[in-house]
Amino acid sequence: MSLSLTENGDLVAPHLHRVELTGTLRALAFPNRCPNCAGATAERLRIRKVFGRRAGRRRRMSPSSYPGYRIDAADVPYCPACIAQDARERESLASRWRARLPSLTLQSLPALPCLGFAVFLLRTVGAPLHAGDTTVGFERALALLFGVWGLGLIGRAWWETRRYMVPRQTSVTLAFDFSPDISDVLDPGERRIYSMRDAAFAEAFTALNRDRIWLPNPAADRAERLVWIACAVFIALGAIAALLLNR
Numbered sequence: 001m002s003l004s005l006t007e008n009g010d011l012v013a014p015h016l017h018r019v020e021l022t023g024t025l026r027a028l029a030f031p032n033r034c035p036n037c038a039g040a041t042a043e044r045l046r047i048r049k050v051f052g053r054r055a056g057r058r059r060r061m062s063p064s065s066y067p068g069y070r071i072d073a074a075d076v077p078y079c080p081a082c083i084a085q086d087a088r089e090r091e092s093l094a095s096r097w098r099a100r101l102p103s104l105t106l107q108s109l110p111a112l113p114c115l116g117f118a119v120f121l122l123r124t125v126g127a128p129l130h131a132g133d134t135t136v137g138f139e140r141a142l143a144l145l146f147g148v149w150g151l152g153l154i155g156r157a158w159w160e161t162r163r164y165m166v167p168r169q170t171s172v173t174l175a176f177d178f179s180p181d182i183s184d185v186l187d188p189g190e191r192r193i194y195s196m197r198d199a200a201f202a203e204a205f206t207a208l209n210r211d212r213i214w215l216p217n218p219a220a221d222r223a224e225r226l227v228w229i230a231c232a233v234f235i236a237l238g239a240i241a242a243l244l245l246n247r
Helices: 081-089 093-109 111-124 137-161 199-208 220-245
Strands: 017-023 043-052 069-078 174-179 191-197
Touching: 017 199, 043 081, 069 081, 069 174, 093 137, 111 137, 191 199, 191 220
Parallel strands: none
Antiparallel strands: 017 191, 043 069, 174 191
């Protein structure tokens, strides 16, 4: 299925039925029908998507969130036939591991010197020469430090490469698609665009979540503009003050 760009440049399925809702993915209410075929549902299918930290207006405005990504998930009801179809279309676990291993190996390389040095210290350390000798204790503590450092680097590599384990969307999971959080800075919570293939599902889904439909708020937009103007003025005054003090 082809994809189109949302207003903030993120890919979302180009279905005719869309709604913009506030709140988290976990708080969504779903009808008891399949978004792919409108059939009766018996279980839910977890849909996971990888979004860059820059995705969404709030994250573009948060320098502390660069770089990186996040994985968002929604448990969506599907009928048994569509769940079986998704299983047939979904890429295998082995192929995802093949994609992950090169990056995991490369990002784990900095841990090798740390772990190697820790092993070297542990192999060369001996018993104290006398009761007051603290050298052995120091070397063991140093080995522990470098060992924890190395394991921490491996753990970070494991965490940073988990996106490779998220399967690509199938024709089934694309029946219910969602954007990243596009909330503004002053918004109280998340806001996303939901795109749905089936008209009956979309109507029922919108009705169940009607209290969360987002409506533009001109007052909030003006307040946000004032916040950014105040920040710009504060930065400009700080720069002028710094120049005057350095004279």
